[in-house]
Amino acid sequence: MSIKVTGTPQTHGTSSPVEEAVLAAAAAAKAAQPALARLTRDRKDAVLLAMADALVARAEEIVAANALDLAAADDAGMEAGLRDRLLLDPARVAAIAQQLRDTAALPDPVGEVERGSLLRNGLELRQVRVPIGVVGMVYEARPNVTVDAAGLALKSGSAVVLRGGSAALHSNTALIAVLRDVLQAQDLPADLVVGIDQHGREGVGVLMTARGLVDVLIPRGGAGLIARVVEGSTVPVIETGTGNTHVFVDASADLEQAVEIIENAKTQRIGVCNALETLLVHRGIAERALPVIAARLAADGVALHADEASRGILEASGTIARVSPATPADWETEYLSLDLAVKVVEDLDEALAHIRTYSTGHTESILTRDLESQRRFLAEVDSAVVMANASTRFSDGGEFGFGAEIGISTQKLHARGPMGLPELTTTKWIVVGQGHVRP
């Protein structure tokens, strides 16, 4: 005889006030969610549009709350880039509101019939897409993510528990207050959107163990944040983002195209997970290709971390500006900066072996004119997105036509690659009989 109590998270012994508060918040979100699950798309879209209007109407209040966060950030000497991501002004609030309108315009995945059949005994079988339940989002001090995540969760029928980084506490509190006021005005439970920023790091720890209350945790942010959530969570996690992305220039590559793609993949936007980090060059084209590529990248301000073979070629050709020797650590590094690791490989097999060892499974691309090289690369590279003759920057939900992107999953379970709204849902099986019993 086995006993299982459901809906009860595993707490370990005595509970702290933060533990009680966070579990209560998650339980409130879980209790609120069925009301959302019953809404039609029209009702959900109306809620999102009302939220957009309310954000614009109350922009002054939101910007004032943000000013408190900015003042604290300035006192703490926050780095300029981080401060910019934290800053809200009326134009940015309007842009955040527009994101909600864009989400409202997306198709609703809930209710889609994925598969269905009439079984030989007459049972009607359907697999339908349903909300996942309660989504936990853990991210960094970017107030726009607060609204974006809430909008995507609500559109997909899920309640959301938001933890957005204590540096954005006042901003997030103000934004969440607006969203909750709209929910109440629309006769929906405010607890469809709950924030737990006030409970700090301890709160994140509790959220990660709220099995039975939170159905999935999605970390959005840097590698450190993601690793912490993946390793510490007993709630299922969708791992996103880390991209140690490779481009392999095959011997048969079109050199002119290759230079354009490599420059685009490295410099079109840096600091993003689909930017190029390691360039592998086939020995058969290295002497011809490397000097041209290096010259173009040097003009873009890219620093090359080059292995011995590529340094030899670059030195012989005189294109040694911004070239330094690669160390083993370079092969493992997601620079997120104007840096690029470069290595000459003997052949496709060595390129595949290098990628197998160092890739984070995000995105890799081959530049080639050879059918067999393309076929093998696309088949054998085990990454979420594999490409031929295209910039890795296309590895993106927007580019794939998803409309919205929750993140790019680098894990193999549930969702792999860019995630759109359907990836925020699950399915259930519906079986309809007429008195069927199993023989």
Next chain:
Amino acid sequence: MSIKVTGTPQTHGTSSPVEEAVLAAAAAAKAAQPALARLTRDRKDAVLLAMADALVARAEEIVAANALDLAAADDAGMEAGLRDRLLLDPARVAAIAQQLRDTAALPDPVGEVERGSLLRNGLELRQVRVPIGVVGMVYEARPNVTVDAAGLALKSGSAVVLRGGSAALHSNTALIAVLRDVLQAQDLPADLVVGIDQHGREGVGVLMTARGLVDVLIPRGGAGLIARVVEGSTVPVIETGTGNTHVFVDASADLEQAVEIIENAKTQRIGVCNALETLLVHRGIAERALPVIAARLAADGVALHADEASRGILEASGTIARVSPATPADWETEYLSLDLAVKVVEDLDEALAHIRTYSTGHTESILTRDLESQRRFLAEVDSAVVMANASTRFSDGGEFGFGAEIGISTQKLHARGPMGLPELTTTKWIVVGQGHVRP
């Protein structure tokens, strides 16, 4: 600058010999898997059929190894049911071989194109089904699962690490030796199938932390085993099995059908996760229905754990054989025996609330002739499988037409409900361009 070393599991400080051995086994499986990923369906099926032949040819050796496990089990005073699941004879070995032939006959999910489009910029986009990589299976002392799991993993292109319970150590070792010999004879790496039974419980603990080497862990067995793996694993887990299954008899139910379905759901096979465990009866039909149901179930030897209201009705009608008072624990209990909890509810809302509180999210069924009751039940019950007017025993991969079943997932990520071969795979995105760069 962020650094990530891939392919390296997170070990914590010094490593033990068991840790080294299990991680080496998982690493060997990971290294072997690409050879399998490249095989056509024809080659994979040929391997499975050769394995089936080899098992039959070497049945004597397998049965002899099993005799050692049985002797140890008898010394330890193993319970008869468990001993029967452990026992192998030539007929059972032949049945295990037949399972492999059945798996060979299933369609191969690898290579299926799930979605695809031509993007507006001319990029060709395809989402294709690919092997998941390395599957870890943790199960109890049932040697047939060893071969079944290995066959399903190989068919879906994955290597497999097997941990099957120390009571079956000799049997599993003999079975795995046969499978590995066939792999080698077919010029494939033997490490596509590795067993770690010899490393005991400590080995399971190591396997659960082998992130980067093992892509998914699937526990098959009792609730205790599953809970241990779900809570302790940093490798992604697919939770299977626990079924605290409900049937709700609506006021409008066809009573004759209801009796047949309830009897079938409770008694057609006990000890399985889709068997009925709690019966909820609408007050509007309880006086008419409960005596008939109780009489039928009493004849089947079912013991009822009845709430006060249903006891009152049963006493008044004189059908009180095998009826005892329900305690709160009964609502949480998956009996897996000839026991059934019974409760009278005021209406559909109370039934839904009871299910929301106590269901493990496996399977629930409504018996009704009312359209609105059926619609609400199917929409609002948040379980992997929801049914109307059918026995819960149909919640099964074989019944759904999947051919093979890895288990029934009660989680919402990746797979929900009965899992077939496609659920043992993942997808990747293939993007083919002609020199595309992102504007």
